[in-house]
Amino acid sequence: MTNTKLIMSVWTVMFMLTGSVLYAQQSHEELAIVQNLFGMNKRSLYEKTMTLSAADSVGFWPLYDTYESKRTKAVKNTIDATKKFISVYPNTTHEQINDMIMDISDANDDLRDLILDYYSDIRKTTSAQTAAMFYQIESYILNALELEINNSLPFLQSYSLSLQKRK
Secondary structure, three states, X not given: OOHHHHHHHHHHHHHHHOHHHHHOOOHHHHHHHHHHHHOOOHHHHHHHHOOOOHHHHHHHHHHHHHHHXXXXXXXXXXXXXXXXXXXXXXXXXXXXXHHHHHHHHHHHHHHHHHHHHHHHHHHHHOOHHHXXXXXXXXXXXXXXXXXXXXXXXXXXXXXXXXXXXXX
């Protein structure tokens, strides 16, 4: 297993094991969690997994920093939508449930769109290979985040059964 695959495997396993990422309220808390788990921040993970030429590095890092700022806001939207769903679910109408699921889905779509937008910008500024590495790492992390979010959602049938037992 290559060093990159090993780091990404560890990243994914650790990311999935920490439910606290969902409840991070600010970007500095998210950063603290990543640093605690991996002994490095996300940028350091990129530095260890991507070998950039000097020219690609000059083009990549400013775009990455801008992306990361926007990604942090998009992740907060996903977390907020999920927390709202979890906090009110048992006492909601079918329409409210649908609206909240659509909010979560829209927030996830926004994250995916952001990755694609920056993939395109990075490809134009550096190379297709550098952009592909960015896309792969971000998709990997986003998939782990989505899995964590889905694992945190209440299993709807469980709530339905518990409500029936109360009647």
